[in-house]
Amino acid sequence: MRGNWRLAGGSRFLGCSRRSSSSAKSSSTNESDQRLRAFRGIVQERHSARRFEPNVAVPDHVWLDILRMTSTSPSGFNLQPWNAILLRDPEIRGRVAKHSMLGFGNQYRAVDASAILVFCSDLEPSKRVDRIYDLERQAGMREDGYMAVLRVASSFLTGESSTASLHSSGGGSSTHLSTMLKKTFTDVLSPVQPMPTMENVESWSYKNVGIAAQMYTLAATAHGLSTCMMEGYDARRLKEILRIPDRYGAPLVVATGYEYDAPPVVHELVEEQDEVEEISKRRRTPRLDLSDVFFGDTFGEPLDILLKDRDLVEDTAA
Numbered sequence: 501m502r503g504n505w506r507l508a509g510g511s512r513f514l515g516c517s518r519r520s521s522s523s524a525k526s527s528s529t530n531e532s533d534q535r536l537r538a539f540r541g542i543v544q545e546r547h548s549a550r551r552f553e554p555n556v557a558v559p560d561h562v563w564l565d566i567l568r569m570t571s572t573s574p575s576g577f578n579l580q581p582w583n584a585i586l587l588r589d590p591e592i593r594g595r596v597a598k599h600s601m602l603g604f605g606n607q608y609r610a611v612d613a614s615a616i617l618v619f620c621s622d623l624e625p626s627k628r629v630d631r632i633y634d635l636e637r638q639a640g641m642r643e644d645g646y647m648a649v650l651r652v653a654s655s656f657l658t659g660e661s662s663t664a665s666l667h668s669s670g671g672g673s674s675t676h677l678s679t680m681l682k683k684t685f686t687d688v689l690s691p692v693q694p695m696p697t698m699e700n701v702e703s704w705s706y707k708n709v710g711i712a713a714q715m716y717t718l719a720a721t722a723h724g725l726s727t728c729m730m731e732g733y734d735a736r737r738l739k740e741i742l743r744i745p746d747r748y749g750a751p752l753v754v755a756t757g758y759e760y761d762a763p764p765v766v767h768e769l770v771e772e773q774d775e776v777e778e779i780s781k782r783r784r785t786p787r788l789d790l791s792d793v794f795f796g797d798t799f800g801e802p803l804d805i806l807l808k809d810r811d812l813v814e815d816t817a818a
């Protein structure tokens with residue numbers, strides 16, 4: 501139950517400001533250990549909650565902090581091709597659940613969670629370029645060369661055409677003429693010199709949104725909340741209910757709230773780290789072996805540090 505939860509202290513560490521290199525050098529091992537433990541605790545704690553405690557509101561300042569952290573996500577050319585709708589109103593969530601979510605699990609998660617965050621991906625990101633350009637100019641952090649190419653390169657890379665309506669259901673044909681032309685152009689030149697990889701705007705935008713969504717889940721976890729990313733819904737219906745314009749896709753929603761019957765989670769105190777690991781292990785879903793995922797030097801080539809690690813484990817076990 502919610503009473504079991506102690507809000508994670510991890511945000512304290514995540515909130516550390518950037519230090520000068522001289523003070524960073526002098527920072528104690530103890531402090532960096534704590535930061536690492538705090539982050540590892542959050543990573544291990546994050547999991548997809550199956551059930552949420554119904555009718556529990558999350559305080560506004562918590563939402564604000566989570567959304568602020570989410571907006572620090574990286575994105576191609578810093579175009580930030582996302583919007584997100586925070587659905588707290590039970591009535592709207594009920595409609596969304598009933599008319600667009602697929603399967604009972606997703607339906608009751610959408611209803612029970614404190615909110616669902618609906619991520620929208622901009623399928624016409626070139627419309628953001630002027631605004632981003634101005635922001636960048638005001639911030640004054642970029643080199644002149646970057647600013648000079650920002651407009652052209654970002655529009656070129658995002659592979660955008662003027663046929664956004666094709667995406668209106670989030671699933672239309674996304675291989676447009678302009679992308680194909682650019683792809684042909686880059687394919688021809690690629691053997692001669694490195695060229696940007698062309699992808700359609702939908703995959704480019706979804707890629708960026710996925711990164712922001714992960715930032716969101718970690719930020720929510722750091723606040724002691726649970727999340728469940730969901731793609732099991734009818735995007736066309738969802739867009740209709742939430743009046744999401746054709747310009748945007750709706751690739752992902754994240755149910756967020758207090759997990760029903762969650763085990764106690766503590767990762768503030770270093771001494772309790774073992775307990776945290778034990779708890780998170782119990783509910784951790786399986787993953788492929790690292791050696792099936794990570795390669796060294798070329799595709800499929802075993803990564804030496806993984807081999808060494810395995811030898812070490814075998815030696816220790818023997």
Ligand SMILES: Cc1cc2nc3c(=O)[nH]c(=O)nc-3n(C[C@H](O)[C@H](O)[C@H](O)COP(=O)(O)O)c2cc1C
Binds near residue numbers: 546547
């Ligand atoms: C893109 C994406 C879509 C997902 N869609 C759903 C979904 O519709 N319903 C659901 O119950 N879980 C969904 N999940 C959660 C996955 O089932 C879960 O992440 C996976 O089983 C690994 O478990 P873990 O998140 O607890 O580590 C989704 C996860 C991702 C990343």
